[in-house]
Amino acid sequence: MRTQPIDQVAAGLPAETKTAVYEGSKIGHEKRTKLLFDHYGDPNRLRTLAGEIKQHVVENLDTYLPAVEARLVANGAKVHWAATAEAACEAVYSILKARGAKKLVKAKTMVSEEIELADYLEKRGIEALETDLGEFIVQLDHDHPSHIIKPIIHKNRRQIAELFEKSGLGAYDDEPGMITQRARQFLRHKYLEADAGLTGANFVVAESGRLVIVTNEGNSRFCLAATRCHIALVGIEKILPRDRDLALFLNLLARSGTAQQLTVYNEFILGPRAAGQPDGPDEMHVIFVDNGRTDVLASDCREILRCIRCGACLNTCPVYRKIGGHSFPWVYSGPIGAILTPQFMGVQHEPALPFASSLCGACGEVCPVKIDIPKILLELRSDVKKADAREHKNRLEKLGFRAFAWMMTHPRIFEMAGRIGRSMGWPSGNKGPMGAWLSERDLPPLPAHSFRDLWRRR
Amino acid sequence: METPLVSRDYILHRIRTALGRGAGQAVADPPPARIRVPQVSMELRVASMLERVRALAGEAVASSDPCAVVANLIAGKTALASNAPYLAECGICGLPGVRSGITGREELREICATVDIGITSADYALADTGTLVLLSSPREARMISLLPPAHIAVVPRERILTGLDELFALLPNPAEASSSMVLITGPSRTADIEQILVRGVHGPGQLTVIVV
Ligand code: SF4
Numbered sequence: 001m002r003t004q005p006i007d008q009v010a011a012g013l014p015a016e017t018k019t020a021v022y023e024g025s026k027i028g029h030e031k032r033t034k035l036l037f038d039h040y041g042d043p044n045r046l047r048t049l050a051g052e053i054k055q056h057v058v059e060n061l062d063t064y065l066p067a068v069e070a071r072l073v074a075n076g077a078k079v080h081w082a083a084t085a086e087a088a089c090e091a092v093y094s095i096l097k098a099r100g101a102k103k104l105v106k107a108k109t110m111v112s113e114e115i116e117l118a119d120y121l122e123k124r125g126i127e128a129l130e131t132d133l134g135e136f137i138v139q140l141d142h143d144h145p146s147h148i149i150k151p152i153i154h155k156n157r158r159q160i161a162e163l164f165e166k167s168g169l170g171a172y173d174d175e176p177g178m179i180t181q182r183a184r185q186f187l188r189h190k191y192l193e194a195d196a197g198l199t200g201a202n203f204v205v206a207e208s209g210r211l212v213i214v215t216n217e218g219n220s221r222f223c224l225a226a227t228r229c230h231i232a233l234v235g236i237e238k239i240l241p242r243d244r245d246l247a248l249f250l251n252l253l254a255r256s257g258t259a260q261q262l263t264v265y266n267e268f269i270l271g272p273r274a275a276g277q278p279d280g281p282d283e284m285h286v287i288f289v290d291n292g293r294t295d296v297l298a299s300d301c302r303e304i305l306r307c308i309r310c311g312a313c314l315n316t317c318p319v320y321r322k323i324g325g326h327s328f329p330w331v332y333s334g335p336i337g338a339i340l341t342p343q344f345m346g347v348q349h350e351p352a353l354p355f356a357s358s359l360c361g362a363c364g365e366v367c368p369v370k371i372d373i374p375k376i377l378l379e380l381r382s383d384v385k386k387a388d389a390r391e392h393k394n395r396l397e398k399l400g401f402r403a404f405a406w407m408m409t410h411p412r413i414f415e416m417a418g419r420i421g422r423s424m425g426w427p428s429g430n431k432g433p434m435g436a437w438l439s440e441r442d443l444p445p446l447p448a449h450s451f452r453d454l455w456r457r458r
Numbered sequence: 459m460e461t462p463l464v465s466r467d468y469i470l471h472r473i474r475t476a477l478g479r480g481a482g483q484a485v486a487d488p489p490p491a492r493i494r495v496p497q498v499s500m501e502l503r504v505a506s507m508l509e510r511v512r513a514l515a516g517e518a519v520a521s522s523d524p525c526a527v528v529a530n531l532i533a534g535k536t537a538l539a540s541n542a543p544y545l546a547e548c549g550i551c552g553l554p555g556v557r558s559g560i561t562g563r564e565e566l567r568e569i570c571a572t573v574d575i576g577i578t579s580a581d582y583a584l585a586d587t588g589t590l591v592l593l594s595s596p597r598e599a600r601m602i603s604l605l606p607p608a609h610i611a612v613v614p615r616e617r618i619l620t621g622l623d624e625l626f627a628l629l630p631n632p633a634e635a636s637s638s639m640v641l642i643t644g645p646s647r648t649a650d651i652e653q654i655l656v657r658g659v660h661g662p663g664q665l666t667v668i669v670v
Contacts, residue, residue, distance in 0.1 A: 057488070060477075083468055151650070180659055218661025221660075243631055244491035261586075264642065
């Protein structure tokens with residue numbers, strides 16, 4: 001097999017990282033399988049239904065989005081729209097600027113990773129602090145998350161303890177409980193001082209305008225309860241039709257993602273705080289982000305938009321387990337990353353990604369919304385091949401014309417070529433690149449004598 | 459910079475083009491929601507609630523005298539009780555070391571940041587997952603179940619539902635009653651570091667549920 005750029009990155013990973021990722025993703029996968037099959041007689045029926053519901057939303061986004069918008073506005077939220085990453089960053093920044101806000105606490109959101117929000121804000125003098133423990137550690141280390149729900153799966157506790165020591169968060173101690181306590185103490189003050197809190201949303205319900213935010217640590221609750229202004233970055237595909245659908249989806253998300261019956265905190269946010277409530281934000285903003293999603297909708301793999309970012313396909317993927325998330329070039333890694341990235345960035349941009357899979361089919365088996373990941377990977381591979389072939393053909397054609405121009409500007413060569421041509425005829429047949437080129441073009445018959453010949457014989 | 463309205467219409471236009479549809483075309487009904495509410499006796503619900511909370515490393519007690527249980531747990535520590543009428547009814551607000559009746563934002567934050575225990579009731583509980591359901595209101599501030607290192611919830615058993623499905627089957631939808639409803643299933647936790655479970659990341663690391 002040809003080696004891919006991704007293999008080279010993977011080959012360069014330290015053994016320590018590989019072990020951490022391998023163990024972490026394997027544990028996640030085993031627990032998940034047990035839980036799903038223990039509690040549900042037929043989890044596959046649930047996956048099918050969940051897939052159908054999300055597909056229905058995706059197919060009717062044009063109606064659901066304005067409906068959600070109307071509900072949100074009625075509930076007292078402000079709604080913003082951002083077509084690109086840049087526009088989304090700008091939207092957040094202008095909300096903060098209007099309030100004179102300087103300090104933002106962030107819960108984990110994949111959209112903010114996509115649009116590189118923290119960098120954007122830091123450059124404009126706003127502190128944007130990650131509060132999810134893993135993301136906080138990644139931010140301290142100027143690193144990047146390597147798993148969509150376990151961002152520091154690639155780090156071990158010794159590395160983290162060293163980082164904390166270096167960052168002035170206490171003397172070296174690699175006990176995970178101690179590391180967590182230190183982060184807790186540090187972040188606690190930050191929440192209470194912050195001017196605004198930013199979250200994503202796991203689901204937005206069309207009929208009620210309700211945002212559902214799911215965390216295990218409780219950081220998003222803090223971001224909301226402690227600050228005066230709540231900003232939610234939401235991908236346009238995050239909609240569910242009804243509140244009642246949440247029963248199914250919250251179950252599937254927790255079981256598939258982290259092998260829990262339910263995630264510790266499931267928050268249902270309907271708007272800013274009501275009069276008399278002693279905590280909670282006065283202002284609530286929801287930013288709907290496209291950033292490539294409508295391109296996916298227009299493509300023939302729009303079913304990827306069902307994805308609820310549970311991470312199960314990463315945990316189960318033999319390739320991900322071996323090479324880890326950093327071998328993937330964008331914020332999404334694993335099987336879902338292998339399809340999202342070329343879809344969002346164009347296949348030409350990341351042609352190697354769809355090949356970073358052994359096509360064993362494991363990801364398709366676990367996906368709670370039954371996205372046929374292996375099939376999409378295959379389709380993307382053929383897209384890459386087609387794009388490659390097109391590119392290849394263009395190169396030959398250019399080369400051909402360059403040779404032709406050279407011949408035309410060198411009289412002796414031209415004459416010789418004419419003689420050869422007349423004695424042998426035009427290159428004929430339909431084989432090879434020339435044949436392909438000629439299949440769409442006609443050449444005039446060669447005259448019996450060249451102009452030069454006639455001139456000399458005159 | 460794009461004006462907000464332009465981006466909105468631009469995005470919606472792109473969606474319609476991708477879907478190949480005109481504006482305002484009717485939506486087919488979504489596939490039916492899946493809600494299954496099992497018949498479970500109150501005894502079994504209580505038993506399941508206690509068992510699930512314990513399985514998540516919380517404490518769970520069934521008692522007809524919640525005031526005594528709370529007094530025992532406080533044992534010299536400080537606590538802030540929410541303004542839920544049920545707590546006052548049980549006499550918990552009058553216990554030594556327990557403050558209550560806080561309504562101001564700043565005051566609430568300050569006290570929550572210093573007490574050892576936050577005491578709340580719960581609007582519902584879910585038996586099959588060991589979950590507490592809290593609707594944020596002047597009577598039930600969210601800070602109390604969030605800031606202190608320990609959380610005690612006192613729940614009358616009639617409020618125990620079978621599970622998530624039953625919660626969503628209730629009419630009117632309980633979540634409509636508040637700008638923020640939270641489901642709490644066990645103590646705050648993380649397994650970010652080497653997949654080792656640690657409790658008490660940002661929310662309380664200790665959770666005690668008292669079923670009355
Ligand atoms: S593709 Fe499926 S399994 Fe993978 S993250 Fe998305 S929802 Fe989960």
